[in-house]
Every structure is written in structure tokens, then in C-alpha cells.
Amino acid sequence: MSQGDASLEPPLQPFPLSRRIAAEGLGTAMLLAIVVGSGIMGQRLAGGNDAIALLGNTLATGAGLVVLIAVFGPISGAHFNPAVTAVFAARREIAAGPAAAYIAAQMVGAILGVGLAHAMFAEPILQISTKLRAGPSQTLAEAVATFGLILTILASIRFTPRLTPALVGLYITSAYWFTASTSFANPAVTIARSLSDTFAGIAPASAPGFLIGQVLGAASGGLVGAWFLGSRRQPAASN
DSSP states (O other): OOHHHHTTSOOOOOOOHHHHHHHHHHHHHHHHHHHHHHHHHHHHHTTTOHHHHHHHHHHHHHHHHHHHHHHHHHHHOOOOSHHHHHHHHHTTSSOHHHHHHHHHHHHHHHHHHHHHHHHHTTOOSSOOOOOOOOSHHHHHHHHHHHHHHHHHHHHHHHHOGGGHHHHHHHHHHHHHHHSTTOOOOOHHHHHHHTTOOSTTOOOGGGHHHHHHHHHHHHHHHHHHHHHHHOOOSOOOOOO
């Protein structure tokens, strides 16, 4: 359909909050199924070569993000990430109540997505990771990864909104390799991956350092984005 034809269509009405929350939960569940499932598959096929396993994990995650953001973005904004939702709440682009509901849906969806990945690969559904990812360098890496993610999102929706799915997917693909932490950049992902003792897992003892880095990265990304870009939308409505 040409752009001229599209302009003749009536504008889509905003989706109700219940559907937006469901989109956040389902999208986050699918994201975690992709992350954990591709990690399991990569490790099984790589013959002990962690670089090959990580490459498979990376490509699947980046490609999956492009699709999920394109599908769910028009419904809920496709945050799939409490850090992203918190930044939009701070920018008054989503009200506090819906933001809290988004975050709850993201957390539940992330945990369910991990369980789904385990089930698909005949792994025990309930697991606790033993994979340590500790130290200041890991916290710094998560701060850098999350800062870059927030800045990518804010800049892309300001200047090239149609490219946002591709740009976010490409950023995460690159950040898997240039950060020491392999770029979780997402508190829901971090907590859910602590429940998977597979290639993509993180030991619960290591999770606080990641969460601290993500909070710092999101806050700094939001501040720098606000300074560079300003606010894109009007203050959020109450529903």
C-alpha cells in the first residue's frame, strides 16, 4: 500500500490499558524464551565452543527483538524492560499507574518465558543459576549497556521511529559483544535469568550488581537523552 493510500485510512485508536499490559507481558515472555532458548540451543550445538554459542544467542536475540518491537510497539510501546518504562515514566510519557502495571507484567512475563524455554528443551522448569557474573567490571558493563539502550530508544523514536525496532535489535546485538556482561540491560531479564541454570543464566548472588548497573545506566541515559533531545510527547494521561 502506498503512503498516499495509508493516509486515507482512519487513525488507529489507542489500545485499552488491559491490552497494553497483556502485550508487555506476552512480549517479555517471548523475549526471554528467545534469550534462554537460543542459549540452550547454542550451547548444545557448539561442541564446547562458547564463542559459537554466544554468537547463536546474540543473533537470535537481536533478530527476535526487531520482530517483537515491530509487533508489539504499536500496542504498548514494546518496553519489555522496567528500566525503559521507568525512564518513560520520569519523562511523563506514561503515568505512574500504568507504568507500575507494565513493570509487573514484564516481571511475570519474563519468568514465564524462562519456564517456557526450559520446557521446550526438556529442562527442569524450576532452576536456580550457578553462573557467577560478579565484580565491578560487570556492574560497569551493565551501566554502559543500559545507558546505550536508553539513548538508542530515545533518539530513534525522536528522529527515525520506523527504524526503532531495527536500531534496538542492532544495538543489543553489538552490546552482547562489546560489554563484559553480554548486555542484559534489563532488570526483568536479570531476575528471570537467575532462574535458569543454562548458558544464559546468572547466579542470584551476581544479580544485585547487574541491577545497580542497570539503574545507573537508565538514569544517566534518561538524563543525557533529555538534555540532548528534550521531551517528545505531552504529559501522560491518568489512564
